[in-house]
Amino acid sequence: MAALEKVDAVIVGAGASGGVFADVLTRAGKKVVLLEQGPDWALTDLISSDIWSRRLKGSGAPILYEGKHAVGRTGDMGWGTGGAALHYSANFPRLLPDDFTIKSDHGRALDWPIAYADVAPFYDRVAADIGVSGDAKAEERWRPAGAPYPMPPLKTFRYGDIWVPGFAALGIATVPGPAGINSTAYKGRPACIYDGWCNAGCPTGALANPQATYLGAARRNGAEVRPFSYVTRVITDASGARATAVEYYDARRERQVQEANVVVLAAYASQNPRILFNSRTDRHPAGLANRSGLLGKYLMAHGSATVTGIFAEDVENYRGSNGYHHISYDRHPKTIRPDAFGSTFWSTTAPFKPNDARGMAAVRPDLYGAELDAFMKVKARGLARITAIIEEMPSLENRVEPADEKDEFGFPLIRIVHTFGKDTLGLWSAAIEEGAAIAKAAGAKEVWPAKAIGPQHLLGGTIMGRGATDSVVTSFGQAHDVANLYVAGCGIFPTESAANPTYTLYALSLRGAEQLVRDWSSIAT
Amino acid sequence: MDDIARRGFIQGSAIGALAFAVGGTTAMLTARQARAQGVPLRVLTADEAATLEAIGDVLAIGAREAGIAHFVDQQLTVAPGHALFSLRVTEFRPPYVDFYRDTLGAIEMSAKSVHSRKFADFSEAEKLEFVELLSHQEIESWDARASQGLVYSVLRNDAVDVVYGTVEGFARIGVPYLPHILPPRTW
Numbered sequence: 001m002a003a004l005e006k007v008d009a010v011i012v013g014a015g016a017s018g019g020v021f022a023d024v025l026t027r028a029g030k031k032v033v034l035l036e037q038g039p040d041w042a043l044t045d046l047i048s049s050d051i052w053s054r055r056l057k058g059s060g061a062p063i064l065y066e067g068k069h070a071v072g073r074t075g076d077m078g079w080g081t082g083g084a085a086l087h088y089s090a091n092f093p094r095l096l097p098d099d100f101t102i103k104s105d106h107g108r109a110l111d112w113p114i115a116y117a118d119v120a121p122f123y124d125r126v127a128a129d130i131g132v133s134g135d136a137k138a139e140e141r142w143r144p145a146g147a148p149y150p151m152p153p154l155k156t157f158r159y160g161d162i163w164v165p166g167f168a169a170l171g172i173a174t175v176p177g178p179a180g181i182n183s184t185a186y187k188g189r190p191a192c193i194y195d196g197w198c199n200a201g202c203p204t205g206a207l208a209n210p211q212a213t214y215l216g217a218a219r220r221n222g223a224e225v226r227p228f229s230y231v232t233r234v235i236t237d238a239s240g241a242r243a244t245a246v247e248y249y250d251a252r253r254e255r256q257v258q259e260a261n262v263v264v265l266a267a268y269a270s271q272n273p274r275i276l277f278n279s280r281t282d283r284h285p286a287g288l289a290n291r292s293g294l295l296g297k298y299l300m301a302h303g304s305a306t307v308t309g310i311f312a313e314d315v316e317n318y319r320g321s322n323g324y325h326h327i328s329y330d331r332h333p334k335t336i337r338p339d340a341f342g343s344t345f346w347s348t349t350a351p352f353k354p355n356d357a358r359g360m361a362a363v364r365p366d367l368y369g370a371e372l373d374a375f376m377k378v379k380a381r382g383l384a385r386i387t388a389i390i391e392e393m394p395s396l397e398n399r400v401e402p403a404d405e406k407d408e409f410g411f412p413l414i415r416i417v418h419t420f421g422k423d424t425l426g427l428w429s430a431a432i433e434e435g436a437a438i439a440k441a442a443g444a445k446e447v448w449p450a451k452a453i454g455p456q457h458l459l460g461g462t463i464m465g466r467g468a469t470d471s472v473v474t475s476f477g478q479a480h481d482v483a484n485l486y487v488a489g490c491g492i493f494p495t496e497s498a499a500n501p502t503y504t505l506y507a508l509s510l511r512g513a514e515q516l517v518r519d520w521s522s523i524a525t
Numbered sequence: 526m527d528d529i530a531r532r533g534f535i536q537g538s539a540i541g542a543l544a545f546a547v548g549g550t551t552a553m554l555t556a557r558q559a560r561a562q563g564v565p566l567r568v569l570t571a572d573e574a575a576t577l578e579a580i581g582d583v584l585a586i587g588a589r590e591a592g593i594a595h596f597v598d599q600q601l602t603v604a605p606g607h608a609l610f611s612l613r614v615t616e617f618r619p620p621y622v623d624f625y626r627d628t629l630g631a632i633e634m635s636a637k638s639v640h641s642r643k644f645a646d647f648s649e650a651e652k653l654e655f656v657e658l659l660s661h662q663e664i665e666s667w668d669a670r671a672s673q674g675l676v677y678s679v680l681r682n683d684a685v686d687v688v689y690g691t692v693e694g695f696a697r698i699g700v701p702y703l704p705h706i707l708p709p710r711t712w
Contacts, residue, residue, distance in 0.1 A: 038606065048704035051609050051690050059606040062618045075614040079606060195703040203705050318700045354700060355682070355690030357614070368584045368656060368681060376689055376698045 010260035015083020017488035018266035019215030024513035026221035035229035038080030046201030050356035053200035067419040071301035071455035089322035090180035092503035099497040122507035130208040131186040134178030142329040159315035159384040160325025160348040166442025177324025180208035196351035198322035240283025261524035269491035289479040296400040303390030304454035307435030309444025322350040340426025342391035345498035388431035391498040462491040477512040556592025568601040579645035585684035611682035631669030
């Protein structure tokens with residue numbers, strides 16, 4: 001093992017949140033190294049195919065699962081630079097003010113240690129940085145006013161517009177969906193050409209994936225990315241109060257130690273706890289940043305309730321962007337459903353390609369052979385889909401924890417334990433019933449509601465809070481007991497709302513990274 | 526730059542093209558071409574490939590000629606992190622060959638217990654009846670590590686991938702492909 005030059009910051013994970021930290025730090029003149037478990041993808045690697053796109057999905061050390069609703073699966077994860085944001089849909093709804101005060105308002109779940117007003121300026125900053133298309137004024141029927149989005153809404157297609165009368169019939173207002181996809185050229189990146197391949201990775205630069213935005217900028221500013229680097233633990237000094245380095249195994253599976261003044265863990269909500277648990281010492285016997293005993297706890301997923309309809313016309317469902325055509329927060333109020341607590345977020349969703357998990361053939365998994373062929377040839381062009389994202393309340397029972405089984409380097413693998421509670425399941429049932437009614441009202445000839453709740457996204461496990469006894473990190477992502485250790489990503493959310501999380505992830509990461517730079521002298525030295 | 530020009534402006538690098546061993550050299554072929562040229566299988570046995578082709582053709586008509594066995598076989602030769610088949614996005618842990626070896630063996634065991642013949646030798650009606658039972662997880666003599674539900678899902682996905690998920694497959698059902706970057710060798 002050759003000695004590596006000490007750097008200002010080592011960032012574990014070159015995805016959405018790691019890219020933001022890298023960009024902010026390099027712009028401040030800091031020397032930054034990013035350690036990425038998977039390959040280093042270029043935009044030219046993003047082949048338009050739902051077969052080829054699977055190589056962007058999770059791989060690496062196995063994860064063990066327990067519970068009724070396995071979550072954080074390979075399909076939700078990323079593999080390589082860009083992380084999950086290399087194959088995401090770039091849907092950018094934001095949290096609403098009451099998401100930050102659930103405990104105070106309802107005596108349920110957890111409050112955030114910050115308010116919507118603390119995050120709102122960073123939503124606007126991110127929109128300006130990487131480009132968001134949408135109609136902010138229209139959204140302000142549900143949220144406080146902010147800056148307008150820098151681009152108008154994306155073009156919509158018939159497979160999205162066809163639902164609007166159905167929503168209206170049930171008294172549900174819809175507005176254009178905000179998306180991190182260019183509706184016009186923006187900052188040297190082209191406008192979307194609506195080919196419908198967002199989830200295979202966008203090579204044109206129209207979609208705000210990390211390569212096209214923060215991570216790309218960081219690399220131009222000198223950030224070094226080391227692919228195929230599997231991080232095992234954070235090393236701390238004898239006092240246990242400071243992180244000094246990160247241990248990892250490189251592409252040749254040789255052990256390396258990267259010293260740094262600051263360590264940022266940005267390795268997805270399941271991997272950050274793994275690394276922190278594996279960093280246990282005499283000073284931190286339960287794992288690093290775990291004085292509260294909450295490391296790995298309060299893991300959350302969103303429940304997905306999809307309703308697919310078939311319409312008696314060609315709805316052009318093979319093209320468009322994966323950005324939502326239309327959204328609604330009308331079912332957001334936490335007590336709007338009589339028998340289940342929490343928020344629901346409605347959207348008209350993405351185009352269909354023939355294969356893969358979101359494709360035409362997956363709409364009717366019961367069909368095969370001649371019936372499948374007839375469905376694909378005749379009916380598939382009339383397919384359109386709406387999706388409700390369902391909020392899950394944080395629970396101590398849902399968690400990431402070390403498993404007995406070890407990885408190839410002798411460190412424990414992780415186990416994800418996750419089961420949706422009755423509130424989430426109740427919200428899901430209500431959404432499925434409501435979605436079927438929307439489909440009928442929209443004129444769908446046949447309606448196929450999902451038969452089981454689909455977990456998606458992974459949040460929590462390293463939640464933020466006011467102190468070391470009730471949380472893992474501060475609202476900036478800074479570990480309470482180790483000042484030069486940061487955790488970034490959806491893992492720091494103490495509650496999840498029902499909105500897609502990445503826009504909030506970007507905003508929180510920008511807020512945390514700028515605090516780190518602002519207080520660098522006291523944190524890093 | 527107009528849409529069409531932009532659509533083609535970063536035409537593909539050939540990264541990840543399917544590499545088949547042909548006559549001591551490596552050739553970049555689609556699975557359909559590999560089957561048509563009789564490229565030797567490297568992982569699956571002839572019996573396993575016959576079973577996979579037979580059940581694949583029931584799940585998605587044309588999967589045999591589209592090269593389902595060669596597609597899976599080629600994927601089994603690459604590292605799990607480079608795999609493109611749908612098994613990669615399930616919780617099934619590598620090595621992936623364990624899934625196919627175990628599953629295809631279980632299909633043959635069940636087939637013999639039902640009709641005392643290989644699955645590939647079933648009549649078309651018998652094949653449909655078997656797959657219908659598999660899809661409902663109702664094969665009584667099932668003895669595999671993976672559940673019948675996972676097996677049905679994965680094998681159906683493989684068949685759908687090679688029949689409908691390719692450039693030719695899109696064209697077959699009249700869906701414009703609209704690539705930003707065309708898959709290597711029309712994948």
